[in-house]
Amino acid sequence: xxxxxxxxxxxxxxxxxxxxxxxxxxxxxxxxxxxxxxxxxxxxxxxxxxxxxxxxxxxxxxxxxxxxxxxxxxxxxxxxxxxxxxxxxxxxxxxxxxxxxxxxxxxxxxxxxxxxxxxxxxxxxxxxxxxxxxxxxxxxxxxxxxxxxxxxxxxxxxxxxxxxxxxxxxxxxxxxxxxxxxxxxxxxxxxxxxxxxxxxxxxxxxxxxxxxxxxxxxxxxxxxxxxxxxxxxxxxxxxxxxxxxxxxxxxxxxxxxxxxxxxxxxxxxxxxxxxxxxxxxxxxxxxxxxxxxxxxxxxxxxxxxxxxxxxxxxxxxxxxxxxxxxxxxxxxxxxxxxxxxxxxxxxxxxxxxxxxxxxxxxxxxxxxxxxxxxxxxxxxxxxxxxxxxxxxxxxxxxxxxxxxxxxxxxxxxxxxxxxxxxxxxxxxxxxxxxxxxxxxxxxxxx
Numbered sequence: 001x002x003x004x005x006x007x008x009x010x011x012x013x014x015x016x017x018x019x020x021x022x023x024x025x026x027x028x029x030x031x032x033x034x035x036x037x038x039x040x041x042x043x044x045x046x047x048x049x050x051x052x053x054x055x056x057x058x059x060x061x062x063x064x065x066x067x068x069x070x071x072x073x074x075x076x077x078x079x080x081x082x083x084x085x086x087x088x089x090x091x092x093x094x095x096x097x098x099x100x101x102x103x104x105x106x107x108x109x110x111x112x113x114x115x116x117x118x119x120x121x122x123x124x125x126x127x128x129x130x131x132x133x134x135x136x137x138x139x140x141x142x143x144x145x146x147x148x149x150x151x152x153x154x155x156x157x158x159x160x161x162x163x164x165x166x167x168x169x170x171x172x173x174x175x176x177x178x179x180x181x182x183x184x185x186x187x188x189x190x191x192x193x194x195x196x197x198x199x200x201x202x203x204x205x206x207x208x209x210x211x212x213x214x215x216x217x218x219x220x221x222x223x224x225x226x227x228x229x230x231x232x233x234x235x236x237x238x239x240x241x242x243x244x245x246x247x248x249x250x251x252x253x254x255x256x257x258x259x260x261x262x263x264x265x266x267x268x269x270x271x272x273x274x275x276x277x278x279x280x281x282x283x284x285x286x287x288x289x290x291x292x293x294x295x296x297x298x299x300x301x302x303x304x305x306x307x308x309x310x311x312x313x314x315x316x317x318x319x320x321x322x323x324x325x326x327x328x329x330x331x332x333x334x335x336x337x338x339x340x341x342x343x344x345x346x347x348x349x350x351x352x353x354x355x356x357x358x359x360x361x362x363x364x365x366x367x368x369x370x371x372x373x374x375x376x377x378x379x380x381x382x383x384x385x386x387x388x389x390x391x392x393x394x395x396x397x398x399x400x401x402x403x404x405x406x407x408x409x410x411x412x413x414x415x416x417x418x419x420x421x422x423x424x425x426x427x428x429x430x431x432x433x434x435x436x437x438x439x440x441x442x443x444x445x446x
Contacts (some may be wrong), residue, residue, distance in 0.1 A: 001065065002064065002065050002322075002323060002324055003323075003324055003325065003326050006324050006442070007061060007063045007064045007065065007322075008055055008056070008059060008061040008063065008064030008065070008322040008324060009064055009065050009067060009322070009324070009326060010048075010051055010064065010065070010066050010067065010321040010323075011067045011069065011323075012048055012051075012066075012068050012069065013069045013070050014068050014069065014070050014071055014074045014078075015071055015073045015114065025043065025044045026041045026042070026043055027041070027042055027043070027044065027239060028040070028041065028042075028206075029041075029042045032199075042093065043092040043093060043094075045092075046091035046092060046094055047070075047087060047092045048066070048091060049091050049094045049095075049096060050257065052064070052066060052096060052097060052100060053097065055321065055322060056097065058318075058321050058322075059318050059319075059321050059322040060318070061318075061322045061324065062097070062099050063099035063100065063203075064099070064100050064322070065078060065100070065101055065102075065103055066096055066100055066101070066102050066103070067102075067103050067105070068102065068103070068104045068105075069104075069105050069106070069370045070105070070106050070107070070112075070114075071104035071105065071115045072106035072107075072115045072116060072117075072118060073106065073112065073115055073116065074116070074336040076116070079116070079122075079135055082122070083121060083125070085102075085121055086102070086125040086126060088120065089102060109222070110165075111203075113163075123127075124232070126180070127313065133162065133163035133176075133177060135155060135159050135163075136160045138177050139402070140402050142180075142181070142184075142226065143263075143267065143399070143402050143403050144402075144403060144404050144405070145181070146188075146264070146267065146271065147180070147184045147265075148183075148184040148187045148188060149222075149260040149261055149263070149264035150185050150187070150218065150219050150257075150260075151180055151183065151215075152260055152264075153222065153253075153256055153257045153260040154215055154218045154222075155180070156256060156260075156413055157253055157256070158214070161175060161211045161214070161215075162175070162177070162180070163175060163176055164176060164208065164211070169308070173207060173208040173209065174207050175206050175207065175208045175211050179205045179206055179207065180205075180206070182183060183202065183205035183206060186201065186205070195283045197219060198216060199212060199216035202215055202216050202219070203216075212301060221257075222257055225254060225258060225261065226261060228243075228246055229243055229246070229247075229258050229261065230243075230263060231261050231265045234262065234378065234379065234382050235262070235265065235266070235378050235379060236378065237381065237382075238376040239382050239385075244386055247386050247387075252288035255387075255392055256395070259392060259395055259396050259399065262379055262396065263396065263399040263400065265375075265399070266375060266376060266379060266403075266406065267403045267405060267406055269375065270403075270405050270406050270409045273409070274405050274408065275328070275331070275332070276333045276365070278328075279332050279335045279336055279339070279365075280362065282332055282336045282361065283339060283340075283358070283361075283365075284314075285337050285361055285364060286308060286336060286340065286358075287355070287358055287359065288442050289308060290304060290305060290308060290354070290355065290358070291355065293308070294355070300355070301355065302344065302347070302354055304354075304438045305340065305343075305344060305354045305358075306344070308340070309337055309340050312333055312336065312337055312340075313337060315333075316330060316333050316334070339358075339361055340358065342361075343357045343358045343361055374419060376400070376406075376410075376415050376417070377415065377416075377417055379396070380417035380418070380421070381417075383396055389424070393421055394424075396421075397418065397421045397422055400418060401422065433442065
């Protein structure tokens with residue numbers, strides 16, 4: 001939320017805070033009342049509040065979110081202070097700055113032994129949102145985070161394994177969304193480095209013996225599918241008759257695995273294309289800014305260019321401190337900086353023609369981008385030949401639609417086959433909706 005709104009974020013875990021660190025330390029202050037001097041207790045600024053002000057000073061960002069994690073794990077001595085804080089946004093005498101909101105989170109008692117139940121007075125000062133695991137919601141997130149296709153394919157058929165907590169004689173066994181996401185990351189790394197993925201690795205992340213064993217078996221099968229159906233050949237339009245013959249005999253879960261492999265490959269490829277496009281778009285803006293600045297500056301073009309690079313770097317650093325820049329946007333900005341620096345390094349001698357150099361780099365990169373042909377058309381042709389207009393095609397179109405990168409790419413560059421099948425999908429969904437409504441009305445008549 002902070003990144004989308006370009007506001008600051010300060011995050012604290014409340015598990016380690018004491019009354020003193022949250023409220024501040026007491027000190028004696030001299031004050032005069034009615035002509036008489038008194039010694040009174042005051043408090044230093046809370047570490048939490050001070051960090052908000054410090055971030056504002058460093059970044060110049062005046063609005064933000066103060067996120068307090070594990071809010072229901074505060075110590076007993078801190079509970080009364082939290083009651084005051086939740087109502088007035090004040091720790092001791094010091095208030096959270098205007099323009100900042102407080103968001104809290106915590107696990108339920110059955111998941112965290114450190115949890116203390118809030119009393120009614122505390123709950124009455126909170127807007128409470130219960131978060132429940134939901135595979136369909138997570139799947140959309142997983143697709144856009146490039147989660148390993150084997151995980152998505154497995155969970156499509158084993159939805160009850162997405163999130164489960166069980167008590168066994170040997171202790172708690174569990175599988176969580178975090179576990180699946182972390183497993184996906186390590187699987188990607190292992191595959192890139194050619195290291196075998198086995199049950200010993202998987203059970204470190206899926207801490208349920210049955211689920212980890214079953215997924216390990218499925219992954220071995222998934223690797224076989226990957227060898228049986230070479231995705232690069234399919235997407236290049238060179239699928240062999242052998243591939244089609246295998247598909248005719250394939251069970252439904254094998255077909256789903258193939259669809260997930262296709263969707264993952266297309267999503268990854270288009271994601272890389274759009275990252276390159278983002279760099280080019282930002283580079284184009286920098287070229288325009290350079291032309292504008294040079295037109296009204298007495299500086300040498302190279303000096304203008306160097307100042308422009310410094311400004312980008314400083315902006316990234318400020319946003320980093322405020323936690324308002326996404327990893328992807330930071331990578332884009334740093335890629336642009338690297339290209340701009342290389343342009344200066346490549347200038348011969350005292351040559352000051354920076355504009356021509358940066359334009360050459362821009363158009364060379366753009367030419368490479370335009371040569372990348374969208375492989376979706378070949379995928380549609382393959383699926384049409386393999387499955388006709390079956391449900392596999394609907395699953396494929398739905399998968400493309402759920403991927404934000406693919407949807408953005410299609411929206412910008414188009415894909416006739418996608419539009420054709422997406423229209424059929426909408427009609428199909430509308431028909432199901434009408435049939436469902438008719439069934440509902442008929443049951444009322446009965």
